[in-house]
Amino acid sequence: MRLGYAVGSFCSANFTTIPGLLLLYYMTNVLAVPALLAGIVVFLPKAWDLIANPLVGQWSDRTTSRWGPRRPWLLAGAAVLPLFFALMFIGPPLKGVPAGIFVGVMFLIAATGFALYEVPYKAMPAEMTTDYHERTSLLQWRMIFIAVSIGLSGIVAPLIAGHTVDGYRTMGIVFAVILLAAMIGSFYGTARAPFTGQQQSAGSLRAQLRAARTSKPFLWLLGLSSAQTLAAGVMLAGAPYFAAYTLGDPDAKTTLFAALVGPMLVTMPLWVWLARRMDKRGAMVLAGSLFALGDLLAVGAPTLGSLYAHLAVVVVGVGYAGLQLLQFSMLADVIAYDGAVSGERRGGVFTGLWTAAENAVAAFGATIYGAVLALGGFISSDPENPVTQPESAHTAVIVGLTAIPAVITILGVWMTLKYDLSAERLATITASEPAPEPKGTPETAAPEA
Template identity: 65%
Template structure:
């Protein structure tokens, strides 16, 4: 694969901030349902754990259709706002409403409640695609410089850290504001608050990227689906970065779904969800400059291996939480946070490299198609994390309930929570380390283009 040598324009700080704030959408829409939706359905709507896992997973199959479509449409869009920003506006107008409806809490339980949540979550996935797919395509078109893309995305990751803090600390705090375990009303209040934050952040990104540079992006690829998929099939760097993202985000989604259960049944207090997320998010806000330097020192692949080892090592170590207690659990999650910070920054930076290299090699603008496929596949595969964890809970004998009729979980269910939070995700993460070694796209060397396998 060819990585071009091009002098990149400087992306202003205002544009970096404007672009970065859009990450509130990325982090919040992934984190809040990933963290709270399964627990909300099993413990408040009396939905069986396996069915709740299906509800969280099923709408993601729609991503495989809608995300590539939005990417293709945005590639071909011509407007005074550029090809991507009209879609950012469409997502900003629809996503906050759909998100609120997921947690609106109608007077339903069991299967009817599962059907309602599933329909609203499907609408959320559609609105999310309208914003997120074009949004992720933009960095590869703002600059062609290999390392400036990492620097640009550093701002995005800082906002992801802030949004994750809001998702993982503020959202559970609002839920527990009306009782330690929360109420349907407190979930509704949480959803309204997060929806307002989404609205402000997404419009902020739309207006903040108005002056974003475009690096002479080529014409959109006008080929049909068959030609575009055939070209992507031969793009080895894209295939491997997509497979790597799927593997790592599968582990992340499992841990998000397991976090409230881990806090309630392993640590012994639901409120620990907030402090665990504080331990996770802190490194994301503080270590981004370090990961930028490490990527320059060891290359993006080397830095990714280090990040994944920290991520997996902290996750595996958390299995000993019943022996060493809550403080130990928080220390292991701190290590996980350092690893996740590097993993997420490098994933998005490597994707932007692949998009820019593809444009240079083919002379076609396919950023939207590539990003749409990447987002759809990654989102679809990672959504199985909640389903896998739901199945683990069911195998462990977890008993669904409503707040008015709490139940005592059997020891097997408590063990299942621990395994689903630690051992299984750790195995998945360590597998991603081996996959990282297959990534071959490197920075330009010398006066000519760099050839990478």
Template identity: 60%
Template sequence: MIASAVTPPTVPRSVRLGYGVGSFCTSTVNAVPGLLLLYYMTNFLAVPAWLAGVVVTAPKVWDLVINPLVGRWSDRTRSRMGPRRPWLLAGACTLPIAFFLVFAGPPLTGVPAALYVGVCFLATATAYALFEVPYKAMPGEMTHDYHERTSLLQWRMVFVGAGTAISGVLAPILVTGQGEEGTLGSYRLMAATIAVILLLSMFGAFFGTARAPMTGASEGDRGGWREQLAAIRGNRPFLWITVLACTQQLAVSMMLAAAPFFAAYTIGSPKATQTLFAALVGPMLLTMPLWVWLSKRFDKRGAMVLAALLFGGGTALAMATPVFGPLYAHIVILLVGVGIAGVQLLQFSMLADVIAVDAARTGKRRAGVLTGLWTAIESGVSSFGALIFGVILSLGGFVESEPSRPVQQPDSAVTAVLVGQTTVPALIIFASVLITLRYRLTPPGAPARAESG
């Protein structure tokens, strides 16, 4: 059971807003490459689908190394700005440049283009880790209160919704503004615009959290990797929330990679990507107070089960899009958005609970290590979503192309797009419901759930 503080501090509204604005960065960096990079490589750089999937996946595997390192370094950082904010600043100074270069390369195609994008995406992943890991560690250190952490994070999720709207609606608009399929120049314009948004949001988070309270342990854990990993292995709630997040984000990443293909080959219009994303992110902006209330009414685990069922149910229903048409697709994606809103909010709220409990139990500041491992494992596993979808496309006979040489895809490739967007992600999400039942932390005053093997 989660320990309760006698007088839990209240996070000032200005800090909640300042912290939340940083989610423009975290949501955009995940969504834009997840949404556009695979399509950009296969349809503009003539990279085979399987190789494009490898390129999107490989730099994310690097997160398994860099994220825990950044978390450990931030735990041990001592500065007048606190342990986390110097790292936010470092990420703000490097990430926008690296992100822009991913879509602004020399005129290469095929394997050379894949190598260039892979190197730039690796640099992007490194710069992103400098910001993301300390950023995600902060909520568990701002307050002791079980429910206030959810309330704090609803602000973050509102900005996640806004950031996802920017990436899912604005980015495709910029890309397709110069033609139905877009051009290399339109991708560069998109990258430059998103880079400016990243820069502003990251500096906004850095300055906006200057007055953030620090309620966690004052000293970082000085133990070696072996001692820290041994402690984490014994932290069952951390292990289960990590497995849960990996499963859910794997499905999300598959759907992001599949979205432009679904719009182009299932609905029949690449520009439908914009309206589909509007249907997806609308609930993220509007339903956060509802999910906060549900987490109090049914506890976080019960609310997570409901959110995953809505997410998976909407995804499964999208399989009927070829029968019922584009309007039907947008309606079921709206249902998916309601589920994703709850899933995203509750993932981070549960992680913040785990971090707070660990600090209270050990007296050590290990939020960075826990968050670094969590984000590294989650990112590494979820990155396989694009790879899995790329393999599904290849098995379906999808033909790579360039704008100057468009091709007619075989029916098997169109079927592969539908399966990769709906059937496989739905099965993964329904599996996450079973995983949620293994999560054990409860609010103060509630009876602890019995641990099982």
């Protein structure tokens, strides 16, 4: 069951990482799209998620089927996302603004397919176990798959893409197949997963959104997670530029990603242990602090060289591993807390809002980085017409990758201190305010999963 659920992370991580890492660079350095426009193109389809994701969450909350409330939506996403992901990188015979518009439309449709899949997928852990720490163990497997997936998207995808239109086209097709296999695999892999959820949610979407807004733990968690995701989005967008213009080696983005992903593969058991010893909030503060420290250390890369830069990214990677694991485990706690208080199944609405914010702020990271490049006078180009960047553009590359993410991450650490849903509080709420008996027939109350 754990592995069956975790395989879906190949979809989640690849679709988040590849556009975040390569799409801005693909437009500015292959399709000659102006940097500011390219940043806007990356962001706008994700802004659509702010509308689409809560709707998908409500639909999945209200779904009843022999497959359970969430799993049919995994198939719906699989019918849309892989095809339009491939078209994003198909390399149209266009340059500049028209090319940017084409990529933006394909990205918008792909993002809609991702919402159909990802929102129900993220709601499932809260309904698969009632144990506070078991959720962290369950999501540990997901984080391992995410680490492998980030390795694929951060190392293999750039190697396939290279610096040509044909390379990006091939990469898009290869990873579209991987996305499809992961989405179908998670559907079948969760066929026997337990379902411990509540009755269907009642009321309009507006009423459910109001309930989410009045959940203090959810709002603080959403804020701290958005800060960390925004910082990571800025760094992802900046990685290819950092490799090419700061380290002087465009291919170094693959080894930088190896430095980021490596800690995720080996530190997950450590973060699970720290979450038990320090509670999840304490472990999250530590993870965010390490992430910010690594960002600040990377400021010295132009002087101290490539090896130093890679070591700084390792520090970022250790913190990033903890952030990835803990925020999703805490989201499952928030959904369980709401279910214990309300007696209703509203996890889809919570994960819809969460995923919308996550996608939007990650994409906004690329917009921020594109704006920093534009302010620094960065000159867009294509492989046939290389250009020499001004010194101000080189400065923008390093400032955008280091100082800006560090400041955002420190803000996230401060918000983490305001989050107060501990294991003891959740246990007390669950014991003192048991959920009402589900209404309707047993089949309606607890669909087969």
